[in-house]
Amino acid sequence: MNIIVCIKQVPDTEAIKFDSEKGILIREGVGAIINPPDLHAIEAALTLKDSLGARITAVTMGPPQAEQALRDAISLGVDDVVLLSDRAFAGADTLATTYVLAKAIKKIGSFDLVICGKQAVDGDTAQVGPGLAARLNVPSVTCVSEIGPNVSEGLLQLTRMTDNGRDLLELRLPALITVHPSLNDPRVPSLRGKMRAKKTTVPVWGLEDLGADPERTGLKGSPTRVKSTWIPSFEARREILSGSPEEQVGTLMERLKEAGVI
Amino acid sequence: MSQIVLSKDTASPPDPRDLNAWKGVWVISEPAQGEFPAVTAELLSKGRELSDRLGVDLACVLLGHGLPEDQIQDAVSRGADRVLVLDHPELADFRDQVYGDVIAALARLDRPEIILAPSTTTGRAYIPRVATMLETGLTADCMGLDINENNVLVQTRPTFGGNLMAGIVCPAHRPQMATVRPHVLKPLPEDRSRKGSITRYEPGQDLLSSGIRVLESIHEEIQGPDICQSDVVVTIGRGVESEEYVNMAQELASLLGGCIGATRPVVDAGWASENFQIGQTGVTISPKLYIGLGVSGAIHHTVGIRASEIIVAVNKDPNAPIFDMATYGIVGDVKQILPLLIKSIKERRC
Ligand SMILES: Cc1cc2nc3c(=O)[nH]c(=O)nc-3n(C[C@H](O)[C@H](O)[C@H](O)COP(=O)(O)OP(=O)(O)OC[C@H]3O[C@@H](n4cnc5c(N)ncnc54)[C@H](O)[C@@H]3O)c2cc1C
Ligand SMILES: Nc1ncnc2c1ncn2[C@@H]1O[C@H](COP(=O)(O)O)[C@@H](O)[C@H]1O
Secondary structure (H helix, E strand, O other), rough: OOOEEEEEEOOOOOOOOOOOOOEEOOOOOOOHHHHHHHHHHHHHHHHHHHHHOOEEEEEEOOOHHHHHHHHHHHHHOEEEEEEEHHHOOOOOHHHHHHHHHHHHHHHHOOOEEEEEEEEOOOOOOOOHHHHHHHOOOOOEEEEEEEEEEEOOOOOOEEEEEOOOOOEEEEEEEOEEEEHHHHHHHOOOOOOHHHHHHHHOOOOOOOOOOHOOHHHHHOOOOOEEEEEEEEOOOOOOOOEEEOOHHHHHHHHHHHHHHHOOOO | OOOOOEEOOOOOOOOOHHHHOOOOOEEEEEOOOOOOOOOHHHHHHHHHHHHHHOOOEEEEEEEOOOOOOHHHHHHHHOOOEEEEEOOOOOHHHOOOHHEEEEEEHHHHHHHEEEEEEEEHHHHHHHHHHHHHOOOOOOOOOOEEEOOOOOEEEEEEOOOOOOOEEEEEOOOOOOOEEEEEEEOOOOOOOOOOOOOOOEEEEEEHHOOOOOEEEEEEEEEOOOOOOHHOOOOEEEOOOOOOOOOHHHHHHHHHHHHOOEEEEEHHHHHHHOOOHHHHEOOOEEEOOOOEEEEEOOOOHHHHHHHHOOOHHHHHEEOOOOOOOOHHHOOOOOOOOOHHHHHHHHHHHHHHOO
């Protein structure tokens, strides 16, 4: 089975950890990480590899430093990686992103399954997975929360989450799925994986390697544009309550009582 | 009644860059069996406003199987001039590829300049397929939609950084596509006297094949309180630093007869379930009273609380953006204020 996992590197602005011993949240410095939902996509591929045998290729489109995300993927057990990086890819919206990803997947060759994360936490569009499936002309199933019980080279049984429950379905391959984080618990890198990650040379494919049309990549190939940004304004109705904590709470209670909400 | 048969080559694909080849506004309905979906009514009200501004028709696209005739009338009563109906046994189950192919084929034929669709799990699954097949832009989870002086759709959503709103346009491609979450827009009142036209389409076999087979659809009721219906929402932000205070926030919510809400990092940390996440990626609420505890007020979050009647913020940073929109602000430590709030509410009771 050939599996392709699409991962994205994102800024770690939400760096947040839970220290269960002390019962507190820990914040750490901002770095770049694999989009957390994509760790579940990698894990889904590794689980299928464990049961059916598979060759897993992780693909990312991003700046040169996105190479690190691919090394991290190798340390988790991914077999091959490709970095799609070119100045001409910069500033891509989802349409231009799926164009480049689809070109790369065609260059990689045949695939049975493409796995994406539920969404990227920076842009949060959840559009790349389904859009990529349309380009590859394969069926897609989003928000997959369970794979199995029946899985084979050509057919997967799946559960997907819906707004009011879940659907059980059968998916004939080749196909694309996006996975919900509740699907699995991502494993931690193995020592062997880490060694391999260090030694690997990450192949980089640019515009020419993909035979891509520069009119369809990056900012040029993106129909959407950010036209303006602003801070929304609110009617001035704010009142900052003064005094000691007791007084502040006391005033608040009065105000809420006057307003009839308590 | 005659039906127009759709297939992959019913219409030669119009050029997305030929702006004049596309006209009118579409609202794609959320597929539903019974009642008219609330989110469709919400989108139709915005669709009505946009089409009036442009002086064009508003069409509502209904798809599924065994669609109640009432839904067709409802689409008109809620603002549509035209209803485009796709009712076929093969559309009974939601299959991403089939829905995407069918809608793309219809769009190539009807050529709307704007498409609005619900940002539900279903919409998010197939609308991006449609946009890709039409080779056009799609803006997810818009908070606002407007027409500018050049008759271009301006789509508003928070920027990735979180403290700015962005106006996003798709100036040189048609259709201009946007999704909007449920509860973000207000529906128009029903007007049963409105008249509209109905066109029925039949999807051809070439649009209906897909490697997906739905074996079973399971309906599950939401567990616990419904945050969207609650009069009081006590929201836990990252400034609520430990589980002890999460529990206290829970207690405060119960004392006030409301429920808790949460910001995204708090949900990500597993302190509250996804159903309670408020904001761009979560739900939009309009309670009588919102209390934010240790919430900074990032725009991704505040877009979900704007319609609250009273906003109370407790934050130890006097410069936290939440204070700009708070009706009442307390600059203070949650660890100190929260127990006092609970105490004074309890005292009030006895
Ligand atoms: C694409 C995208 C979509 C997003 N969607 C959402 C969404 O739907 N909903 C959402 O909530 N977020 C969303 N976010 C995240 C959002 O940008 C903010 O990061 C998040 O809302 C911040 O949460 P917070 O206020 O709890 O945490 P922080 O921003 O870390 O704020 C914590 C606040 O607590 C205060 N504080 C700390 N300790 C105390 C104390 N002891 N007492 C009192 N105050 C204290 C601090 O001064 C600070 O202001 C999204 C982000 C992105 C990129
Ligand atoms: N630049 C990229 N490179 C590779 N995969 C991506 C990229 N952007 C998005 N994806 C994949 O698409 C998913 C959804 O992203 P998005 O549509 O941006 O929310 C992510 O979880 C990734 O699996």
